[in-house]
């Protein structure tokens with residue numbers, strides 16, 4: 001009986017895969033009009049990419065014989081929600097586009113700023129999020145939602161404590177869980193929050209979507225306050241705008257340098273793209289290096305770049321968010337200190353330059369180095385951790401506290417496990433800063449434990465490259481990652 005039920009489920013799933021791929025292909029044929037080619041996100045790129053990802057997932061599911069973790073909220077549940085949503089969105093786009101093989105007489109669709117064009121741009125953004133989500137939860141086709149690592153440590157701890165191995169759950173259930181930690185008013189606030197978190201508009205929250213949300217609205221302790229001030233109350237916030245739309249919108253304020261708007265980037269999920277009118281009247285867009293948005297906005301305001309949100313004279317005051325950001329404290333145990341003394345080094349010394357002290361933690365891997373080395377490293381062509389090559393998705397300022405009699409002791413079992421230590425090279429999981437009231441989580445998960453693991457062996461002495469390209473440019477749009485709007489302005493000739 002159980003085997004028959006399993007076969008039935010597998011049959012339904014592979015059938016759903018086939019239908020989704022066919023729908024995407026048909027939609028692709030409707031996108032032949034060259035006027036639909038745009039800077040990212042572009043349906044003409046997204047549709048074949050999503051179809052290819054689906055084929056890979058279907059293939060891996062067949063090859064795995066449907067094995068793997070299939071509990072509630074696992075791969076199977078995710079795919080049911082995902083494929084139904086994909087089908088619905090595909091039909092919505094299909095209804096907007098001219099039928100296959102026919103040119104439309106109505107060119108409203110191609111007029112920037114028209115209602116149809118706006119609808120199409122919104123749906124395209126949803127397609128872009130769906131494509132990224134599928135790739136993130138099924139890298140190479142294989143499911144990883146049960147082990148997916150959220151970028152921000154505290155967000156990760158929250159998800160795994162509250163949602164376990166699940167990678168997706170219905171919004172109503174998620175809302176209750178989130179409230180345990182971040183109380184919110186029901187009603188319109190909750191609805192607005194849902195529309196910000198649920199990027200793919202599926203009525204569910206996936207671990208990927210929550211990762212993006214908690215990166216965008218970091219830091220964690222004031223997550224919903226940040227969201228209130230930066231999204232709900234901020235005139236500069238644009239939830240679903242594309243690169244091209246930002247350019248068009250800022251055109252209106254060309255004669256008002258300092259006008260700016262910001263939106264979640266779709267090509268760099270989890271990061272913000274800020275568009276602004278420069279003093280010379282040109283329109284520029286920049287992705288600030290991993291830092292909380294309020295910090296980027298405050299810095300830009302001080303420098304005179306971000307003054308008029310969406311052209312309005314009143315710029316909301318974000319300084320209160322500044323005072324709330326806690327520095328993560330890294331505690332160093334006596335054993336660690338002795339390990340490093342034995343090597344004629346110290347724990348807090350940055351192992352790349354061996355000059356400055358470590359003051360920043362790479363996320364999600366947790367490796368520590370000094371912020372100068374990290375900045376140099378990130379401006380080079382590499383966006384991966386210099387220690388473990390894991391993709392850098394965020395960073396967090398940390399302070400290193402030396403061992404004192406009262407410092408928390410190291411896990412005794414760790415010191416015997418040499419091999420694990422080598423893997424954990426330089427990585428530290430800090431004691432977590434105090435959580436907001438009402439969060440009453442027992443420190444069960446390994447990541448929330450105060451745990452320090454260091455390997456004294458084979459520390460890479462990487463020298464930061466001397467010559468590196470100053471700016472890292474997105475393939476087709478002149479959107480650049482810069483440390484400040486000033487740097488972006490200086491580079492505008494290049495794009």
Ligand SMILES: [Zn+2]
Pocket residue numbers: 350351352353354355356369370371372373374
């Ligand atoms: Zn350094």
Ligand SMILES: [Zn+2]
Pocket residue numbers: 362365366367385386387388389390
């Ligand atoms: Zn690392």
